Amino acid sequence: xxxxxxxxFLSEQMQxxxxxxxxxxxxxxxxxxxxFAGGAPDPKTFPRVENFQEAVEYALTNYEKAFQxxxxxxxxxxxxxxxxxxxxxxxxxxSPENIVVSVGSQESLDVIARLFLDRxxxxxxxxxxxxxxxxxxxxxxxxYITVPTDKKGMDVHALEKKLRRxxxxxxxxxxxxxIPTGHNPLxxxxxxxxxxxxxxxxxxxxxxxxxxxPYGFITYDRVPPRLITLxxxxxxxxxxxxxxxxxxxxxxxxxAGPEEVVRRVVLAKQGTTLCAPPFNQLVVxxxxxxxxxxxxxxxxxxxxxxxxxxxxxxxxxxxxxSIDWVEPDAGxxxxxxxxxxxxxxxxLYRAIEEVKVAYVPGExxxxxxxxxxxxxxxxxxxxxxxxxxxxxxxxxxxxxVIREAGVEVEKEVMRE
Amino acid sequence: xxxxxxxxFLSEQMQxxxxxxxxxxxxxxxxxxxxFAGGAPDPKTFPRVENFQEAVEYALTNYEKAFQxxxxxxxxxxxxxxxxxxxxxxxxxxSPENIVVSVGSQESLDVIARLFLDRxxxxxxxxxxxxxxxxxxxxxxxxYITVPTDKKGMDVHALEKKLRRxxxxxxxxxxxxxIPTGHNPLxxxxxxxxxxxxxxxxxxxxxxxxxxxPYGFITYDRVPPRLITLxxxxxxxxxxxxxxxxxxxxxxxxxAGPEEVVRRVVLAKQGTTLCAPPFNQLVVxxxxxxxxxxxxxxxxxxxxxxxxxxxxxxxxxxxxxSIDWVEPDAGxxxxxxxxxxxxxxxxLYRAIEEVKVAYVPGExxxxxxxxxxxxxxxxxxxxxxxxxxxxxxxxxxxxxVIREAGVEVEKEVMRE
Numbered sequence: 008x009x010x011x012x013x014x015x016f017l018s019e020q021m022q023x024x025x026x027x028x029x030x031x032x033x034x035x036x037x038x039x040x041x042x043f044a045g046g047a048p049d050p051k052t053f054p055r056v057e058n059f060q061e062a063v064e065y066a067l068t069n070y071e072k073a074f075q076x077x078x079x080x081x082x083x084x085x086x087x088x089x090x091x092x093x094x095x096x097x098x099x100x101x102s103p104e105n106i107v108v109s110v111g112s113q114e115s116l117d118v119i120a121r122l123f124l125d126r127x128x129x130x131x132x133x134x135x136x137x138x139x140x141x142x143x144x145x146x147x148x149x150x151y152i153t154v155p156t157d158k159k160g161m162d163v164h165a166l167e168k169k170l171r172r173x174x175x176x177x178x179x180x181x182x183x184x185x186i187p188t189g190h191n192p193l194x195x196x197x198x199x200x201x202x203x204x205x206x207x208x209x210x211x212x213x214x215x216x217x218x219x220x221p222y223g224f225i226t227y228d229r230v231p232p233r234l235i236t237l238x239x240x241x242x243x244x245x246x247x248x249x250x251x252x253x254x255x256x257x258x259x260x261x262x263a264g265p266e267e268v269v270r271r272v273v274l275a276k277q278g279t280t281l282c283a284p285p286f287n288q289l290v291v292x293x294x295x296x297x298x299x300x301x302x303x304x305x306x307x308x309x310x311x312x313x314x315x316x317x318x319x320x321x322x323x324x325x326x327x328x329s330i331d332w333v334e335p336d337a338g339x340x341x342x343x344x345x346x347x348x349x350x351x352x353x354x355l356y357r358a359i360e361e362v363k364v365a366y367v368p369g370e371x372x373x374x375x376x377x378x379x380x381x382x383x384x385x386x387x388x389x390x391x392x393x394x395x396x397x398x399x400x401x402x403x404x405x406x407x408v409i410r411e412a413g414v415e416v417e418k419e420v421m422r423e
Numbered sequence: 424x425x426x427x428x429x430x431x432f433l434s435e436q437m438q439x440x441x442x443x444x445x446x447x448x449x450x451x452x453x454x455x456x457x458x459f460a461g462g463a464p465d466p467k468t469f470p471r472v473e474n475f476q477e478a479v480e481y482a483l484t485n486y487e488k489a490f491q492x493x494x495x496x497x498x499x500x501x502x503x504x505x506x507x508x509x510x511x512x513x514x515x516x517x518s519p520e521n522i523v524v525s526v527g528s529q530e531s532l533d534v535i536a537r538l539f540l541d542r543x544x545x546x547x548x549x550x551x552x553x554x555x556x557x558x559x560x561x562x563x564x565x566x567y568i569t570v571p572t573d574k575k576g577m578d579v580h581a582l583e584k585k586l587r588r589x590x591x592x593x594x595x596x597x598x599x600x601x602i603p604t605g606h607n608p609l610x611x612x613x614x615x616x617x618x619x620x621x622x623x624x625x626x627x628x629x630x631x632x633x634x635x636x637p638y639g640f641i642t643y644d645r646v647p648p649r650l651i652t653l654x655x656x657x658x659x660x661x662x663x664x665x666x667x668x669x670x671x672x673x674x675x676x677x678x679a680g681p682e683e684v685v686r687r688v689v690l691a692k693q694g695t696t697l698c699a700p701p702f703n704q705l706v707v708x709x710x711x712x713x714x715x716x717x718x719x720x721x722x723x724x725x726x727x728x729x730x731x732x733x734x735x736x737x738x739x740x741x742x743x744x745s746i747d748w749v750e751p752d753a754g755x756x757x758x759x760x761x762x763x764x765x766x767x768x769x770x771l772y773r774a775i776e777e778v779k780v781a782y783v784p785g786e787x788x789x790x791x792x793x794x795x796x797x798x799x800x801x802x803x804x805x806x807x808x809x810x811x812x813x814x815x816x817x818x819x820x821x822x823x824v825i826r827e828a829g830v831e832v833e834k835e836v837m838r839e
Binding site: 117267274 | 427428431433435437463464470472475476479486488490491493526530537538539540541544555558559562595671674683684686687690693694698699701
């Protein structure tokens, strides 16, 4: 470790910033460790080389457009294809003017935070929620309304109670951030009645909803309509990515929302990346035109479904009875509750050393610093056999840990 | 114009944000207007299709690497090639660990601002300086030390005087932001003695220098070594882009700097784009490996040199004697001084209407709101014939304007 940046140069917003533990883990793990840590997609889901080459040829026939600067909102032809894709996949009718192309969905989160948040602004998030969203929100030092969850995601009644108090105290909410379909890290899918209730609250109290939907296409069962579909685009700012249905290495995502939000998002984006790469936009536009993304989605679901089932079966077979978890209907994750009193962060280092299995401690996903007894297991990258072996080892490890801890631990049972 | 976002939702940092006038102009100009406004590269400088196809094949033989998430700092193989390129082009020996790949150089500016700036931090900038840098700095509400310029760029003696006062008042500078080679908008190249003086000040007062170098490869005469070359990498944070020497539509740039800065830049970048597209990185890596970028640079200089000469000749022929300008030794721009008392912003609308020529008013490039009588002419995109025609029309227009204004205007003569 060499010298660090002198504190006097560092901005306040950077002083508390720690490296994302998921990324640290990814970079330090030994070859022989089974990793349930990262959430990277299985390369088998990436585009077929022949299709890709054909799409590159298409981009090259638009040589100047592909290589020149593009407009900040994205190429009109690509935004048109995204609108058509959303209509096919989620029955929501939007105009291309409602859509902004982004460099992955992380950029959309960054821009939304920049657009809405000041010190002490109110934002509502689930406990737990996506760690990298908290990181970009934290830069602006907002205050959080933390909403408890169960195996179906956000407890909207609890949110309502907290809102009633906030508004009667003269405060107001800027937005609710939620991952309703294939939650990260929870793996939950929010039921229809809760979705309707949430939209009703947004109307009643006048706030926006940021619907983060990276996993909404990776489903293992029927799921209710997206929030943006139910809403029609008045209150909901929808963000998603081509990382899980095309390839993360192309860094393309998009945001869809009300016109007045989109116009401001474009302004804010001029200071970050100017525009997403037009060449990349043309390639994915060609995939959308040919419906290759649509047809690939079925194949992708099949690939992950086998892995999900392998993990579900292994969890039931090998996890001690005092451990509970959420079986996901969408996405990449099994969220797991150790008995209260155990600390998943502390145990991680032992798990890597003693049984050579890695996971992500849940703590970082909790805006209020709770969740110390939780962890996230990702099944997206390892093979079904490796999944079974890893869960077996982890089950034995936790059994030993619980035995050692004796009577001091208490099972956390989640509401179904 | 439909409804705007309710003020109560808008963050403080967004409330003052106006659309970049350059971009607005680009999107609203009619076909028959000669535009000296945008700074987009000439498509003739873009990569050859055969070379590009070969590079895509190379990327595809690294299929998983190309399509999977990459590390935030960029692919090690690409960073190695960038370090080798910098060694060849500017005789500076850096390790790949000093380099971070970015989504265009705009992302580097954004990340640097986020890393260093708080409300009331001190930053030094030239009068004028790059408008989009001011935009991202302004988000954090810093205070500016504004440094006057002449035809050779920053007046470093003036900076020294202002620093003496700042430090004796107990303040301190976070960094100087400068574009020493092919200034935007000034077109100037900072001479060697000023470069050395600036580095000396950085050492004496202990601050960083951000050397923005998008045009440092597009030179029409010999230029002094880069600041990072003179410094060796202790004080200088160097940022550049492949937009002008490869293609803007690929959105790749890089930052090179001291290890302690690079480590923090990587942390800050995790919240913005996670990583630049690995596919794109592999393609440009292949161009660098084969020295295709190096060999293209000579061709690019030739293309722009003809245009620069056309504009220089036309300016001398057609501009009224009470107008002064900087003839650039690097970059894309002729910075032009109207007589004091004239307002280039007001005149722009008349110029577009009366003679169908567009330019960028200089005002936005001045952190202190001065520079109302200045404008920036870009020669990168139009042909030499169009350049001559446009300058001719503009010269006639200004002649008329000056005649109308009578004795009230006074020529602004810049120091050589």
